[in-house]
Amino acid sequence: MKNKKAASKTLDFFQKTLLLITASVLFWLSNPNIFFEDGLGWLAWFNYLPVFFLIRKCNIRQSILYGAFYGIISYGLYGYWLNTFHPLGLIIVCIAYMIICALLFVGLKWADLICIKNGWLLQFVCVCAYEYLKTLGFLGMSYGVTAYTQWKFTTLIQICSVTGVFGLNLLVIFPSAFLFSLISKKQAKQKLIHQVDFERKSHISAYVKKEKALAVNSLRLTYICGLTWAALFFSTLIYGNYVVRQPVSKKSVTVAAIQNNDSPWKNGIEEYSRNVKNLIQLTEEAQSLSSEIDFVVWPETAVAPSIIYNYDYGNDVRRFMLISQLLNFLDENNAVFVIGNSHEVEFRGAEKQYYNSALVFESGKNVHPPEPQIYSKMKLVPFTESFPLKHTFPSLYVRLLNGGSHMWQKGDEYTVFNYRGLKFSTPICFEDTFSTICRQMVLNGSRCFINLSNDSWSKSTACQHQHLAMAVFRSVENRVPTVRSTASGVTCIISPTGKIEKIAPEFCQAFVIGKVPLMNENSQTVFTKTGDIAGMAEAVLGAFILLIQTIVVIIKKILDKK
Numbered sequence: 240m241k242n243k244k245a246a247s248k249t250l251d252f253f254q255k256t257l258l259l260i261t262a263s264v265l266f267w268l269s270n271p272n273i274f275f276e277d278g279l280g281w282l283a284w285f286n287y288l289p290v291f292f293l294i295r296k297c298n299i300r301q302s303i304l305y306g307a308f309y310g311i312i313s314y315g316l317y318g319y320w321l322n323t324f325h326p327l328g329l330i331i332v333c334i335a336y337m338i339i340c341a342l343l344f345v346g347l348k349w350a351d352l353i354c355i356k357n358g359w360l361l362q363f364v365c366v367c368a369y370e371y372l373k374t375l376g377f378l379g380m381s382y383g384v385t386a387y388t389q390w391k392f393t394t395l396i397q398i399c400s401v402t403g404v405f406g407l408n409l410l411v412i413f414p415s416a417f418l419f420s421l422i423s424k425k426q427a428k429q430k431l432i433h434q435v436d437f438e439r440k441s442h443i444s445a446y447v448k449k450e451k452a453l454a455v456n457s458l459r460l461t462y463i464c465g466l467t468w469a470a471l472f473f474s475t476l477i478y479g480n481y482v483v484r485q486p487v488s489k490k491s492v493t494v495a496a497i498q499n500n501d502s503p504w505k506n507g508i509e510e511y512s513r514n515v516k517n518l519i520q521l522t523e524e525a526q527s528l529s530s531e532i533d534f535v536v537w538p539e540t541a542v543a544p545s546i547i548y549n550y551d552y553g554n555d556v557r558r559f560m561l562i563s564q565l566l567n568f569l570d571e572n573n574a575v576f577v578i579g580n581s582h583e584v585e586f587r588g589a590e591k592q593y594y595n596s597a598l599v600f601e602s603g604k605n606v607h608p609p610e611p612q613i614y615s616k617m618k619l620v621p622f623t624e625s626f627p628l629k630h631t632f633p634s635l636y637v638r639l640l641n642g643g644s645h646m647w648q649k650g651d652e653y654t655v656f657n658y659r660g661l662k663f664s665t666p667i668c669f670e671d672t673f674s675t676i677c678r679q680m681v682l683n684g685s686r687c688f689i690n691l692s693n694d695s696w697s698k699s700t701a702c703q704h705q706h707l708a709m710a711v712f713r714s715v716e717n718r719v720p721t722v723r724s725t726a727s728g729v730t731c732i733i734s735p736t737g738k739i740e741k742i743a744p745e746f747c748q749a750f751v752i753g754k755v756p757l758m759n760e761n762s763q764t765v766f767t768k769t770g771d772i773a774g775m776a777e778a779v780l781g782a783f784i785l786l787i788q789t790i791v792v793i794i795k796k797i798l799d800k801k
């Protein structure tokens with residue numbers, strides 16, 4: 240007897256572990272990864288299937304443990320490239336998701352317990368709510384949202400111009416919940432049928448009869464939900480096909496996006512001078528191929544010394560000479576330049592402040608002296624660019640600085656630039672992974688995103704394609720084009736429907752030249768007008784149903800005691 244129990248426990252542990260590993264690997268492979276640079280997006284439709292089965296097998300305590308391991312394994316595999324920047328970065332992310340996913344699994348288990356027959360529907364809503372909520376706050380990041388895996392399916396993702404990425408999330412996550420419900424309910428139904436057959440021989444049990452009827456009704460609800468999803472899915476494809484066939488504006492400007500393949504770890508005036516020289520050379524090569532280039536874009540912090548500060552106040556002769564050389568080149572050039580710069584501001588009697596900025600120059604207008612329009616990054620990367628608890632944890636703050644972190648000041652304005660008929664904004668680094676930031680830029684009047692980024696530190700194609708996948712959705716949501724100029728990839732031009740029109744090879748010096756349409760200033764998508772209502776609705780609905788069902792269970796227990 241003891242041997243049978245031990246064998247049963249061993250088998251149970253093996254099944255749970257297998258489900259845990261399968262769920263983590265599905266999440267990893269569905270996103271851009273070390274083996275498949277674009278990710279296997281079709282796997283995302285089944286990402287949560289093993290999670291739901293794992294939850295069913297666990298009790299509350301076990302769900303905490305398996306949730307914690309799911310967070311560590313899945314995000315450890317997904318974000319392995321953080322280790323290149325600093326092992327502490329990967330550790331922080333894994334710890335964060337260890338806690339977040341432990342809470343998620345507890346919530347899913349509680350939903351399973353309080354909604355015995357149709358808990359799968361509540362679990363489905365809770366998963367969608369989790370994926371929205373995890374993007375909020377200081378630690379919030381959009382990396383790992385399921386719908387981003389569909390970035391290559393241009394027709395499907397057009398629905399995001401109405402619902403945003405979290406509306407598409409409903410479509411992509413639902414099949415996991417549906418298949419879980421279908422499989423588990425069919426198994427339960429078969430079990431009840433056997434019970435009925437057995438008890439028919441010895442006076443059939445009314446209870447078993449009732450349970451069989453409930454199982455049939457519950458299975459019928461699953462089919463109805465499945466048919467509703469199928470109708471929505473095909474409607475989405477029809478809508479997407481209609482959108483991608485719509486003509487875009489015939490008016491356009493020509494943009495050259497430069498990729499300098501610069502290492503962010505190398506410092507010093509010699510390195511800065513070499514890099515500016517390369518940027519100028521690549522620009523001249525691009526302009527030799529096309530004399531009609533209206534805009535030239537250089538990546539995030541492509542010019543390391545502060546252009547304005549070193550020109551106006553700098554006492555380093557070599558830096559001043561470098562900036563003067565750069566300004567002379569800009570003033571002799573006919574194109575509008577968008578340049579990533581480490582912008583310094585000095586106030587009397589106060590510490591110097593540093594901003595990760597985009598500077599826009601136009602010859603004959605704001606080059607000599609340098610008086611460019613400026614946008615400074617507003618969403619800073621946690622722990623590497625911003626650490627609000629530096630006075631509470633000074634030792635950790637020092638350790639972060641010693642590890643290569645560069646703390647920036649936060650910008651305070653969603654700047655919209657207007658040059659040569661193109662109204663554009665410049666989300667910097669991972670700002671284009673946040674729908675709220677880019678949406679606000681469009682509400683302010685922007686009709687094009689020019690993203691300046693530097694993912695070269697990751698030395699990872701997977702990292703760069705994960706970032707690119709999210710950038711595609713910003714164009715689709717707001718129906719505006721995107722130009723990306725990156726240090727090593729992915730430098731490209733994205734159409735308003737999310738199609739990648741031009742793309743440069745990664746980890747090399749390169750550039751892309753392409754036409755960017757001038758979009759109608761008066762047109763805004765439903766998403767631009769309403770925002771992430773789908774995500775907010777999922778969070779509110781999940782919390783509301785959980786609360787109501789919990790109250791019902793408590794009241795029922797009180798009445799049963801009486």
